[in-house]
Amino acid sequence: MKANNPLIVVRDLSIAFAGAKAVDGLSFTVAAGEVTALVGESGSGKTVSGLSIAGLAPPEARITGRVTLAGADILGRTPRERRLAGHPAVSMVFQDPQAALNPVLTIGEQIVEAVRADGRTGARAAAARALELLDLVRIPEPGRRFSEYPHRLSGGMRQRVVIALALAASPVALVADEPTTALDVTIQAQILQLLIRLKDELGMALLLITHDLGVVAEAADRVLLMRDGRLLEDRGVRDFFDGPRHPYGRALLAARPGRRTRRGPRPRLADTSAPCLIGGEGSGAC
Amino acid sequence: MLTIEKLRVTHRTRNGTVLAVDGVDLTLRRGETLGLVGESGCGKSTLARAVMRLTPPASGRILLDGTDVTRLRGRAAAPFTARVQMVFQDPAASxxxxxxxxxxxxxxxxxxxxxxxxxxxxxxxxxxxxxxxxxxxxxxxxxxxxxxxxxxxxxxxxxxxPDVVVLDEPVSALDVSLQAQVLNLLVDLQERHGLAYLFIGHDIGVVRHMADRVAVMYLGRIVEIGDWSDVVDEPAHPYTRALMAAAPAANPDAGRAATRTVLAGELPSPFAPPPGCAFHTRCPLAVERCRREAPALRDAADGRRVACHLAPAPSAETNPAQTNPTEANNFRPLRRLP
Structure with a gap:
């Protein structure tokens, strides 16, 4: 594979739940070594798109289209089926580390379990690999943390464990769904920096799903803007912030609070008028 | 209008007693928005609960127009209860x-x-x-x-x-466009009804947009308080500086996560707060004195107050003949919307 070949190619991806279209004809590519941000509000279809790329879409989802990973067709296959077929792994990092970790297993047990999912690694080698992974995500004193339970860790440390779990399968791509949203601002910056460093060290592709344009400005190389299941923009991050072409992108940028200057009145924030799915006609609330 | 004096709130847990709010002094003026920022566990929500009198303080007083309402209960409390109201983060839960x-x-x-x-x-x-x-x-x-x-x-x-509304992260559960609408609504209501807001948030962008003054909390104490533009744009306390630097940049040219310096480590355990200045364990500027002696919140440049041994004192011209260094003296009239 050539260096700038796309690692993941998504063509005409559509996802429907009980007849309702969540994603409608989505096409984009993700390159290795790049941070591609999939941006949109709740209900835009960004999360379910990420789930289907990672092979984790719920079974009731009706998925059509084509997703290839380094040329191999992976759409509709679970991570296990992909592994058995010899495809490289795509792992997922979720928003809420509390929910992503098993409260009754130690950190070490959970990572060992993930490492041994390949069916080839022995217990001793898996434990060594687990310690290595904890070190890789820069958890201090990995030996001590190994035998601790998730509730003993702070939110930031838990998210590091979740990232270590995602790395257990030696993925070539990481789908991170709002990985910093549940964290404090100082810890957000640490986790974002960690994800970018890991992407560089391990040569992965990083698909960053977020609604936070600050995170996009900090981390993304490319921006994919979604709304109502459709792709509105696919541009380099500087181009996007210099002036999105789509009115929705412009409205989103203008809706960010905090653009206030020292002098002058508090600016009014833009209303992006997302259509309300819950019948709030004329309510003005959504 | 609302005055908090030397407020201390403790939580008893199985693992010991935590001093969640450690001697906080604050005033909230009629019609203003005071932003309160800090990391999870810094005590900002406990402070809000104490203001709402949902959590009894260990010591200190809460005054509403000069009347001590700290320990009012039952019927005597009713008129004051109506005057201070709260909006929680998650409307689905509240x-x-x-x-x-x-x-x-x-x-x-x-x-x-x-x-x-x-x-x-x-x-x-x-x-x-x-x-x-x-x-x-x-x-x-x-x-x-x-x-x-x-x-x-x-x-x-x-x-x-009410006269005062405590807003505890009122938009952090909402999408960006909805955030904008709710923030616009809160500004409109404030103008229409002359409400004072105690606005608690961890999103610097939101607090920057809303607040007239900003107070920064770290491990139960106010470490810096002042006019929003001073505190947010030219922070004096090293913790405020780190907090503002951690906020995501407005555009890719303003900062990239891969290259920036981020504040290392996490909030120390409130069960065993560090001696001296609570921030010295993470502070890039800490000197020997910071490890021994806790800095008091004192007047600094630009009429703000800072709890740091290293913060510069006010110069004579910006603060002429200050005899009574109270927060009120440092208050500058704020620009309101036209």
Whole structure:
């Protein structure tokens, strides 16, 4: 594979739940070594798109289209089926580390379990690999943390464990769904920096799903803007912030609070008028 | 109008006692927005709960227009309860799932507005006030969007015609565009009703947008307080500086996560706060004195107050002949919306 070949190619991806279209004809590519941000509000279809790329879409989802990973067709296959077929792994990092970790297993047990999912690694080698992974995500004193339970860790440390779990399968791509949203601002910056460093060290592709344009400005190389299941923009991050072409992108940028200057009145924030799915006609609330 | 004096709040847990709020002094003026920022566990929500008198303080006082309301209970507390209201972060959790919109908004009116027809009129007016269509009156919370639910919570809070509303992360559960709408609504309501807001948040962008003054909390103490533009744009305390630097950049040219310096480590355990300045374990500037001696909140340049041994003292010209260094003396009139 050539260096700038796309690692993941998504063509005409559509996802429907009980007849309702969540994603409608989505096409984009993700390159290795790049941070591609999939941006949109709740209900835009960004999360379910990420789930289907990672092979984790719920079974009731009706998925059509084509997703290839380094040329191999992976759409509709679970991570296990992909592994058995010899495809490289795509792992997922979720928003809420509390929910992503098993409260009754130690950190070490959970990572060992993930490492041994390949069916080839022995217990001793898996434990060594687990310690290595904890070190890789820069958890201090990995030996001590190994035998601790998730509730003993702070939110930031838990998210590091979740990232270590995602790395257990030696993925070539990481789908991170709002990985910093549940964290404090100082810890957000640490986790974002960690994800970018890991992407560089391990040569992965990083698909960053977020609604936070600050995170996009900090981390993304490319921006994919979604709304109502459709792709509105696919541009380099500087181009996007210099002036999105789509009115929705412009409205989103203008809706960010905090653009206030020292002098002058508090600016009014833009209303992006997302259509309300819950019948709030004329309510003005959504 | 609302004054907090030397407030200390402790939590007893199985693992010992935590001093969640450690001697906080604050004043909130009529019609202003005071932003309160800090990391999870810094005590900002405990402080809000103490102001709401949901958590009794270990010591200190809360004064409303000069009246000590700290320990009022029952009937004596009722007039003051109405004057200080709160909006919580998650409207899905703060609203009763079995109450319709109209009933939820009517509930806080029950003790004072006995006439049902008058109450219905007030509910309709409140719904207009917060931008909820009257057609939504019979909906249940699960039939509303997140933004609509937060509007119901705001209508409930302003129903008793309060002077102070404590807003605990009121938009952090909402999408960016809904955030903008709810923030615009809060600004409108403040203008219309002369409300004072204690605005608690961890999103610097939101606090920057809303606040007239900003107070920064670290491990139960205020470490810096001042005019929003000074605190946010030219922070004096090293912790404030780190907090502001950690906030995501506005555009890719302003900062990239891969290259920036981020504050290392996490908030120390409140069970065993570090000696001296609580921030010295993470502070890039810490000197020997910081490890021994806790800095008091004192006047610094630009009329702000900073709890740091290293912060420069006010120069003579910016603070002429200051004899009584209280927060009130440092207050500068703030620019309001036209």
């Amino acid at each position: 609203l009763d799932p079995r109450y319709t919109v109209a009933r939820a908004i009517a509930e806080p009116l029950l003790p004072t507005v006995r006439d049902a027809a008058e109450r219905a009129r007030r509910v309709a007016a409140l719904m207009d006030d917060v931008g909820l269509a009257r057609a939504l009156a019979d909906r249940l919370p699960h039939q509303l969007s997140g933004g609509q639910r937060q509007r119901v919570a705001i209508a409930r809070a302003i129903a008793p015609r």
